[in-house]
Amino acid sequence: MTAPARQLGSRQPARPARSDARQPKRPARPARPAWSDLRRPERPGRPVRAGAGWMPGAAARRLLWRVVLAATGGLRVAGAPPRRPCVLVANHSSHADTAALLAALPARRRPAVVAAADYWFEGRVRSWTGRALAAAVPVRRGGGGSADLAAAGNLLAAGRDVIVFAEGTRSRDGSVGAFRGGAARLATAAGVDLVPVAISGTRDLLPAHGRLRRARVQVRFGAPLPDPSDVPAARAAVLRLVSVSRHRAADTWRRRAAARIAAVAAAVTTRVAAVATTVAARIAGLGATVAAGLRWTPARGGVHRNVPDSAVRRRMARLAHGRLGVAAVAAWSFAEALSWPLVPEFALAVLAVAAPRRAPRLAAVAVAASLAGGVTGYGLGAAGLHPPAPLTTPLMRATVVQAVAEHGAAAVRAQPTSGIPYKVYAVTAGAAHVDLGGFLLASATGRGSRITLVGLVLGLFGALTVRWRRWYPLYLVVFPVLFAAGLALVVKSWS
Structure with missing residues (x-):
């Protein structure tokens, strides 16, 4: 027992006697395998893994x-x-x-x-x-x-x-x-x-x-x-x-x-099909609207019975469907070919929009009456007579005289786009004694085509606006104002 142990009054067990026999040593660590040993399998038929875990x-x-x-x-x-x-x-x-x-x-x-x-x-x-x-x-x-x-x-x-x-x-x-x-x-x-x-x-x-x-x-x-x-x-x-x-x-x-091209082609095809379907649906709806507008007659009152309408439009539609309307368009067109300053399309703009179904017939009447007035003006010019021609200028007449002298009856084909009234061409052609048959043919292909096209477009416009017929009186106010402004610009350009 050591001194500290004796001071504390405790007893310690005696140490075992040291034996002269040697204690067995710990087994030595295995040596690190050589590089060639890495090719040997850990187990039969199984190679060594490429590392003992991952870092x-x-x-x-x-x-x-x-x-x-x-x-x-x-x-x-x-x-x-x-x-x-x-x-x-x-x-x-x-x-x-x-x-x-x-x-x-x-x-x-x-x-x-x-x-x-x-x-x-x-x-x-x-x-x-x-x-x-x-x-x-x-x-x-x-x-x-x-x-x-x-x-x-x-x-x-x-x-x-x-x-x-x-x-x-x-x-x-x-x-x-x-x-x-x-x-x-x-x-x-x-x-x-x-x-x-x-x-x-x-x-x-x-x-x-x-x-x-x-x-x-x-x-x-x-x-x-x-x-x-x-x-x-x-x-x-x-x-x-x-x-x-x-x-x-x-x-x-x-x-x-190739896959992207196919995908793009498929997307384009799908999009085109969708657009085509939409366009077809809209065209079908538009066609139905036009057909509904064209089926209007004074007797039936129209297919859109619940759509608000205007009394002025109804009167104009009845006029267009009657003989009086046809006579008014014919007289207007005949007079314009002689002396009246307003073109036949003005009368069509009033009646064809009110009665779209009558637009083709009214346009045909306007063409025939205008050609008849042109023949009358041709005869007056050949006789040396010059009826009054308001809203015409000396420059217009000089231009037509030169064109008839150069091209003969074919000069009238330029009338629809020149802005010069048809009556100036008719009187000048008669005074120059050009071929009457050639003059009528040129008038029909030029002036007649324009009147027919404008009349059909006005009828289509009237059919498309069937739901807004109550605004027809406003149209009768706005259209003459725009027409007068355009006519003033044409006359000024030839002054």
Whole structure:
């Protein structure tokens, strides 16, 4: 019992006597397997996994680059590396190649990328960026690179993949350059597979000394090479994979283009069909409205019995349907061809709008009466008589005299668009003794066509406005005002 124990008055059990027999030692830790042992299976028929679990850093890098590539066009992975650790040899045309491989490989493989020490490890910031975002391993390019690359075998022994860009630098034109032998030596020394990888689309995504653009990236893994030390075979395998990726990308682009064209064509067809259906429905409704307006008669009172109407319009419609209306249009048209200043279309604008169904007949009467008045004016001109012609100017008469002298009876064909009254042409043609038959034919094709067309348009307008017939008195006020303004402009232009 020790002194403190005696002071406390407590008893301590006596220590056991030390035996001279030696205690058994702890079992020694197993030695780290050699690189060649990684190729041996853990169980019969099952290869060793590519790492004892996954590191959070590898998972974070994979997630980061997958998100970035998804936002910039997408990533497509074809094939897969073997389950055991391996050396991945790939073509190199962009800084985005590293991101594509880190996003394509599973995080449990914990891939490391061999990077140029003179570029990625110059300063602290760049060195930290390379290690944190790309799991970069520095390898010198100016000398000592073989030793640095051989040291990367420790990563393979730890169950990690090693990515090597065997060209040593980025390709500026997208071609695959000559391969160096570092990746082959590393795979041979470590006793692991050498797996070719083709990367396409990264040069479009981030070209050398260029800006980031949208592009779809594709990573294609090939089969392990039979001889890891064969550098030309590794380059040939990468070239084959690159060619396959480009052909598949072209086929995919063509299929997508064809699908988009088909989708656009379908959308256009659907839209055209919808528009055609709408237009057809509106035309049908318009036709029904026109038909309803044309079916109006004084006896039946019209099909729109509940539509508000005007007493003035009803009187004008009864006038148009009677003999008095036909006689009024005929007298108006005949007088205008001799001396009356207002064209026959004015009378049609009053009666055809009120009674659209009578528009064709009234227009035909106006044409016949106007031609009869033209023949009468022709006879007066041939006799040397000149009836009064209000709202005409000396310039109008001089122009018609010159036109008849140059073109004869055919000059009257220009009357509908010239603004010169028909009576001036009739009297001038008679005074010049042009052919009467040619004058009548030219008058019918020119003036007759205009009167017929205007009469039909006015009848159609009356049929379309059947629901607003109560505003017919306002129309009778507005139309003469507009007509007078237009007539004043025509007369002024010929003054």
